[in-house]
Amino acid sequence: MEEIINFTFSVYTENNVGILNRLSAIFLKRHINIESMSVSKSEIENVHRFTFVVNIPEVLARKVAGQLEKQIEVIRAFYHTQDEIIYNETALFKISSEHLYDEKLQKKFKFRRAHILTITENYFVIEASGTKENIDKMYRKLKPYGLLQFVRSGRIAITRPKMAISELLQEFN
Amino acid sequence: MKTLNKEAKQKETAKTVKISGAEAVLNCLLAEGADLAFGYPGGAIMPVYDEIYKYREKFHHVLTRHEQGAIHAAQGFARVTGKPGIVFATSGPGATNLVTGIADAQIDSTPLVCITGQVASHLLGSDAFQETDIIGISTPVTKWNYQVTKASEIPEVIAKAFYIAKSGRPGPVLIDITKDAQFGELDFSYKKCEKIRSYRAIPKFDTKKVKEAATLINSAKKPFIVWGQGVIIGEAEQEFKNFIEKTNIPSACTGLGLSALDTAHPLNVGMVGMHGNYAPNVLTNSCDVLIAIGMRFDDRVTGNLETYAKQAKVIHLEIDPSEIDKNVKTDIAVLGSVKETLVDIMQYVNKGDHSEWMKEFDKLYQIEKETVIDDQLNPIKQGLTMGEVLSGINKETKGDAVIVTDVGQHQMFAWRYANFTKTRSNVTSGGLGTMGFALPAAIGAKLGVPNREVIAIIGDGGYQMTCNELGTILQTRAAVKIVVLNNGYLGMVRQWQELFFDKRYASTEMVSPDFVKLAESYDIEAQRVSSRGNLAQAIKTMVQSKESYFLEVVIEKEDNVFPMIPTGASVSDIRLS
Ligand SMILES: Cc1ncc(C[n+]2csc(CCOP(=O)(O)OP(=O)(O)O)c2C)c(N)n1
Ligand SMILES: [Mg+2]
Numbered sequence: 126m127e128e129i130i131n132f133t134f135s136v137y138t139e140n141n142v143g144i145l146n147r148l149s150a151i152f153l154k155r156h157i158n159i160e161s162m163s164v165s166k167s168e169i170e171n172v173h174r175f176t177f178v179v180n181i182p183e184v185l186a187r188k189v190a191g192q193l194e195k196q197i198e199v200i201r202a203f204y205h206t207q208d209e210i211i212y213n214e215t216a217l218f219k220i221s222s223e224h225l226y227d228e229k230l231q232k233k234f235k236f237r238r239a240h241i242l243t244i245t246e247n248y249f250v251i252e253a254s255g256t257k258e259n260i261d262k263m264y265r266k267l268k269p270y271g272l273l274q275f276v277r278s279g280r281i282a283i284t285r286p287k288m289a290i291s292e293l294l295q296e297f298n
Numbered sequence: 299m300k301t302l303n304k305e306a307k308q309k310e311t312a313k314t315v316k317i318s319g320a321e322a323v324l325n326c327l328l329a330e331g332a333d334l335a336f337g338y339p340g341g342a343i344m345p346v347y348d349e350i351y352k353y354r355e356k357f358h359h360v361l362t363r364h365e366q367g368a369i370h371a372a373q374g375f376a377r378v379t380g381k382p383g384i385v386f387a388t389s390g391p392g393a394t395n396l397v398t399g400i401a402d403a404q405i406d407s408t409p410l411v412c413i414t415g416q417v418a419s420h421l422l423g424s425d426a427f428q429e430t431d432i433i434g435i436s437t438p439v440t441k442w443n444y445q446v447t448k449a450s451e452i453p454e455v456i457a458k459a460f461y462i463a464k465s466g467r468p469g470p471v472l473i474d475i476t477k478d479a480q481f482g483e484l485d486f487s488y489k490k491c492e493k494i495r496s497y498r499a500i501p502k503f504d505t506k507k508v509k510e511a512a513t514l515i516n517s518a519k520k521p522f523i524v525w526g527q528g529v530i531i532g533e534a535e536q537e538f539k540n541f542i543e544k545t546n547i548p549s550a551c552t553g554l555g556l557s558a559l560d561t562a563h564p565l566n567v568g569m570v571g572m573h574g575n576y577a578p579n580v581l582t583n584s585c586d587v588l589i590a591i592g593m594r595f596d597d598r599v600t601g602n603l604e605t606y607a608k609q610a611k612v613i614h615l616e617i618d619p620s621e622i623d624k625n626v627k628t629d630i631a632v633l634g635s636v637k638e639t640l641v642d643i644m645q646y647v648n649k650g651d652h653s654e655w656m657k658e659f660d661k662l663y664q665i666e667k668e669t670v671i672d673d674q675l676n677p678i679k680q681g682l683t684m685g686e687v688l689s690g691i692n693k694e695t696k697g698d699a700v701i702v703t704d705v706g707q708h709q710m711f712a713w714r715y716a717n718f719t720k721t722r723s724n725v726t727s728g729g730l731g732t733m734g735f736a737l738p739a740a741i742g743a744k745l746g747v748p749n750r751e752v753i754a755i756i757g758d759g760g761y762q763m764t765c766n767e768l769g770t771i772l773q774t775r776a777a778v779k780i781v782v783l784n785n786g787y788l789g790m791v792r793q794w795q796e797l798f799f800d801k802r803y804a805s806t807e808m809v810s811p812d813f814v815k816l817a818e819s820y821d822i823e824a825q826r827v828s829s830r831g832n833l834a835q836a837i838k839t840m841v842q843s844k845e846s847y848f849l850e851v852v853i854e855k856e857d858n859v860f861p862m863i864p865t866g867a868s869v870s871d872i873r874l875s
Contacts, residue, residue, distance in 0.1 A: 139496050142445070143433055150438040191620030197442045197462055200496045294495055 127182035131160075132204045133212065133282045134190065136175040137167060137290050139198040148175060148199070151192045157181055161214070163279035169291055172200060178280045201293055205284050212282035215254040217242070218267050219274035225249050230270055239263060248273055314485035319449030319475065320345035322486050323413065324353050326456035329488045332384050332411075334375070336360045336368040336742060338395075340388025342428060343415030345480035347386070360745065360774055362738060363766040365392050369399025370735050370764070371742030373408050377725045378700055379746040380533070382409040382463045389416045390428030393474070394435065398732055400470045401439040405729030406554060407531060409468035411459050419447040419476040432474050441469030449482030453489070461491035466499030467618045468531060501619050501633040508639060511613045511630045512646030514587055520655045521547045522578075522585035522610075524570055524599070527554035527728075528592015528617060534637035535559070535721045538591065541640050545650040548659050550578035552593050554728040557718035561697065567659045571599045572863045573710040576670075576872060577662035579863065582607050583870040584658070591615045592636045595625035596729065605868035615639050669874045670860050674715065681854025682830060684711035684783050690833055691753060691781070692717040694841040699751040700725060700743050704736035704760035707789040710859045712755045720750075734763030737780065741767060744776045751779065751841065758784040758810050768820040771846050778846050780822075782813055785853040793858045817848035828852035 138144050145164065152159055160178040167174035181189070186204045193202035224230050225244065239253035253263045260277055317325070323346050327335070333356060339347040350359045362368040365387045372383025383403075387396050393414040403410045417426040433445050442462045444455050452475070459471045515521055529538045535558050542549050542559075548567045551558065553574075559566050568575030570582065579601075582588065588610040593599070600606045603625060614621075614628040615636055622631040632639050674685025688711055691699070697717035702725040703709040709726060718724060725743050727735040740754035761782050771778055788806040795803050817824035823843065827836045833851065840847040861872045 143437065143443070146434060146437050154438060188620070188624055191622075191624070195618065195620045197494065197497045 127184060129180050130183055130186070131178065131180050131207055132186045133207070133210050133280060134175070134177040134179065134193070134202060134204045135282065135284065135288065136177070136193055136202045137169075137200040137288075138173050138175065139200070140166070140171055140173045141198055144173070144196075144198055145175070147196050148177075148193060151189060151196075152177070152179065155185070155189065157185075157189070161279035163281050165281070167290070169294065172290065172294075176280055176282055201288070201290060203284070203288055205282070205286075209286060210282040210284050212256070212280050213254055214257055214260055214278055214280050215252065216260045216263065216275065216277035218251040218253070218263070218272055219248050220251065220267065220270050221273060222246060222248055224270045227270070230267070314487045316483055317486045318345065318349075318480065319452050319482050319484060320349045320480040322449065322452040322484055323456065323475070323480070324349045324357055325486060326453055326488055327384060328357065330456075330460045330490070332382065334358045334360070334745060335384035335386055336362055336371040336375070337386030338362060338365050338368055338388070338392060339386070340392045340415065340428070342389035342417055342477050343386060343392070343413075343480075345477065346413070346415065346475075359386070360741075360770065363769045364764070365395030366398055366734065367738035367764055367767040367770060369396045369403070369410070369412065370732075370738035371745075371770070372410055373399060373403055373735075374702060374725050374739030374742030375746040376403075376408050376410060377739070378722050378743045378750070380531075380722070382411045382460060383742065385410060385412040387412070387414050388428065389414060389432070390430050393432035394430055396472075397435060397439065398730075400436055400472065402727050402730040402732045402735065403470040404439045404441065406727065407468050407527065408470065409463040410470035411456070411463050412470060412472040414472060414474045415480070416445065416474045416476045418478040420478070422476070432472065436472045439470070440472050443472040443474070445474040445476070446479050447476050449479050449484040452479070452484065453486060454491075457489060457491040458494065461494065462497070500617060500635050503634040503638055504632070505642060507630060507632045508642045509646055511632050512643050514611060514613060514630060515545060515547075515589065516648045518587035520585045521545070521587040521589060521650075521652065522581060523547050523549035523589045523591060524552065524578075524582075524593055525549060525555045525558060525591040526552040526593025528615075528636050529555060529558040530721055532592060532617065532636040534592075534635075534640055537637050537640035539563075541644060541647070544644065545647050546652050547589070547650065548578075548652065548656055550575070552596070552599050553713050553726065554724070555593065556713060556724040557721050560719050561717045562719075567663075569713060570869070572601070573714065573859050573861065575663070575714070576666035576861050576874065577659040579861070579869045579872045580662055581658060583609065583868065585610050587611050587613065589613045589615070590626075592617070594618075594621045597625070600625060601863045601867055601869045605870070666861065666874065674711070679854065681857070682828070682833065682851055683857060684708050684853055685715050686830070687781065687783060687833065687837070687851050688712055688715035688755070690837040691841075693834075694837050695751055695753070699723065699753050700747065702726070702736050702740040702743055702752060702754040704754070704756040705731045705733045705790075706757040706760060707785070707793065707857070707859050708755050708757045708783040710790075711783075714859075733757075733760035736760065737764045738767045738770070740778045740780070741770055741774070741776045744778045745774070753779040753781060755781050755783065757789060758782060758786065759788045759808055761813070762810065765816065768817065768822065771822060772820045776846065777844060779840050779843070780817070780846070780848045781840070782848070782850045783853050784810065784813070784850055785857065786810075786855050789857075790859075792856070796856070796858070798864075813850045814848070822846045822848050824848035824850070826850040826852065
């Protein structure tokens with residue numbers, strides 16, 4: 126068996142209706158589960174950036190990137206290992222206010238990148254950001270207090286290597 | 299309108315004229331040189347059909363009997379002409395009936411522009427009458443698709459559609475136009491699309507790679523070429539021939555590559571793949587350099603990848619970067635249009651002599667001839683064989699005809715035994731294997747090249763999937779010749795049941811109507827042949843007919859296609875019986 130690796134795909138596309146469907150179809154047809162996804166504008170005007178996180182072997186990642194890039198409205202598709210990116214995920218935890226002054230709990234979210242976002246009479250909300258592992262850990266710690274709600278964002282990532290999209294667009298034109 | 303089209307072709311300064319979205323559709327098609335479409339009307343596309351009526355002097359529409367027929371006809375048209383096939387269908391069921399053909403065109407790289415009507419934009423998403431999300435449905439099987447909701451978008455979108463369908467590795471595009479966009483008005487001017495910033499039709503050409511490939515080819519002792527449809531799509535038949543004639547490398551084709559090179563060319567060693575020829579399959583695992591040209595290493599070609607050409611260095615000439623290393627790891631990938639590459643490589647390759655190596659092909663050919671081919675072409679058994687029908691057709695047509703095949707045993711026999719002397723003569727559903735393809739595809743092909751003989755070879759099963767299109771022949775008088783090879787079975791599946799499921803013939807025996815009467819009821823002259831003595835004359839009558847003609851040949855019921863590479867086996871373990 127080939128080694129399964131956590132890859133982050135960065136896909137630069139035109140900003141049109143339907144592209145997400147087209148991209149996700151490529152993962153779907155190879156029966157690949159998408160761990161997380163986010164979309165936003167990118168550093169270039171009118172160019173969008175999709176970030177997909179998947180666990181697949183490297184050979185497969187190369188094929189998927191090729192098939193993503195082949196789509197007409199995709200400018201470039203890159204894939205990176207965790208070492209090649211600086212990435213982040215954000216999570217929100219909604220907890221009943223009865224625990225607000227629980228010292229043990231206070232200690233738990235004192236970790237580097239968590240803070241209280243809102244406090245109301247009935248609940249308070251903790252925001253945490255970090256790696257998937259950081260957030261998983263936080264989740265395990267807070268779970269016993271009864272999470273009223275929990276949500277976490279898709280990964281966003283910046284790559285260490287250069288991704289020369291502007292140059293590429295120049296070249297296309 | 300003529301002057302409008304002329305102006306539309308001129309640069310951006312073209313004068314604009316106010317017309318409806320529906321009329322704009324027709325003007326765009328005419329500006330692209332498309333004056334023939336296949337389709338079926340319905341509510342959501344009626345404004346366009348109204349314009350088709352008004353433009354009937356210069357724009358022809360073929361009404362098929364089912365949307366699947368329309369799209370296969372458009373595929374047939376595209377395959378023989380190289381031009382995009384045009385399809386119209388209404389929303390909902392009209393659009394969904396196109397899906398099989400779209401998928402077929404996508405996997406066989408056939409350029410199509412499909413235009414579907416859609417419910418009015420204010421109804422989108424409301425489950426309105428005959429609303430389906432055809433954009434969502436067709437996304438995985440189109441090269442590109444787009445929903446138009448404003449009349450003003452039409453010219454630009456259709457220009458893009460043509461450019462995308464035709465350029466690079468061709469494929470189907472679908473444009474879904476809401477009814478209000480068809481009725482809406484726009485200031486019309488047309489400018490052909492020549493580039494799209496996110497799309498590179500032809501990858502950057504790298505002379506260095508060409509040189510590397512040439513060096514490897516020059517040093518090879520047992521080089522072997524497998525070419526595919528890329529040679530035909532890239533219009534590189536002559537360049538390909540020049541290349542092999544200089545290097546003298548034995549060359550085999552994939553099913554879709556057939557007809558790019560004369561069957562009788564001395565360097566043509568046949569076809570690779572599941573039911574291909576013995577020599578090229580076996581020797582794939584003996585060559586030292588495998589040169590793949592415009593082909594994609596489909597699993598029907600390679601058999602088990604773990605044992606495919608492992609001893610060889612692989613050179614891959616390919617236009618689609620995502621095909622490189624997808625199935626077979628290459629040593630040298632030469633991206634670009636095959637034509638350009640084959641022209642460039644000529645200056646670096648040496649004149650070659652591989653006559654010793656060629657003898658190995660001849661030797662294995664003899665084995666195949668004695669064990670398989672003679673049995674088919676000069677049978678001593680009583681029942682008729684599919685092979686002898688094909689060889690009878692070869693005799694009458696001299697290999698000049700367009701052979702359109704359906705899917706099954708007869709398709710494999712046709713690929714194996716039809717002779718080709720002209721390119722774009724093998725119209726078939728390769729990648730998808732769509733039964734029902736042949737009859738409508740033959741109609742489209744005939745309308746695309748009316749001066750050529752077009753012969754459809756179809757099984758009794760597949761024929762009954764789209765024989766409603768006899769109605770289209772009746773209406774258009776397209777002079778298609780139809781040969782049904784009737785073995786009373788879904789033969790290919792029955793063959794697998796015989797070989798791999800202990801002859802449990804589950805649902806493969808097929809009872810058929812009187813095909814001759816059926817054809818006659820569509821005013822098509824028809825004949826049934828069940829004995830060898832009548833075959834040659836029947837084929838002659840058919841070929842000489844100026845009109846459509848139907849010939850049913852009753853075939854030996856339980857005949858099998860060999861050689862055969864069983865699924866999962868290696869190409870060199872191909873079975874002769
Ligand atoms: C639409 C579709 N359904 C099912 C199949 C599976 N299939 C492949 S070949 C075949 C049998 C074809 O029978 P027939 O048309 O009589 O041709 P024969 O093999 O007998 O020459 C079938 C059912 C297919 N290729 N396409
Ligand atoms: Mg049959």
